[in-house]
Amino acid sequence: MKKVISNVVVVLSVCLLSAAAFAAEAGGEAVFKAKCASCHPNGGNIMKPTHTIKGISKPEKVIKKVRKGGGGMPAFDAKSISDADAKLLADYIITTFKK
Ligand code: HEC
Incomplete structure (x- = not known):
């Protein structure tokens, strides 16, 4: 019985760990889709097409732009986008919208 329980624990922790790894990877993209894609679909800019x-x-x-906003873009404080998410978001934008 003890062995069964420990097996269940192992299986559950593996599931939790992979869920956490997935969340970390999807972070930048999820934040982008939720907070930025409305104005910046596919890395563009519907309000100022040149920006x-x-x-x-x-x-x-x-x-910096996310925190300060300006020129028509709203500012997002740390309550809206945490420092960790802001970093993931920036990495996502740089690697996804190269040109
Ligand atoms: C309500 C529309 C809107 C939303 C939402 C928005 N932006 Fe913007 N964004 C703008 C506008 C308008 C500009 C041009 C600002 C200017 O002229 O300085 C801009 C400019 C930028 C720039 C500077 C581009 C450049 O080189 O001039 C970055 C980077 C940026 N946005 C990132 C983001 C990110 C990341 C998010 C999500 C957290 C976001 N924006 C959400 C409207 C928006």
Whole structure:
């Protein structure tokens, strides 16, 4: 019986671990879809078509704009997008919208 329980525990922890790994990977994309894609579909810009978010090479540039907003873009504070999510979001944008 003890062995059965420990097997169940092992199986459950493996499930939890892979769920956590998946969440970490989907983080940047999930935040982008929820908070940015409405104005920046496919890395474009529906409000100011010349200000796309394509070809940005520095995550700091994305994070700064997210925190400060301006020029028609709302600012997102740490309650809206945590520092960890802002980093994932910036990495997602840089690797997804290269050109
Ligand atoms: C309500 C529409 C709107 C939303 C939502 C929005 N943006 Fe923007 N974004 C804009 C506009 C408009 C500009 C141009 C601002 C300017 O002229 O300075 C912009 C500019 C930017 C820029 C600078 C592009 C450049 O090189 O000039 C970045 C980076 C950016 N947005 C990222 C994001 C991210 C990341 C999110 C989601 C957290 C987001 N935006 C959500 C409207 C939006």
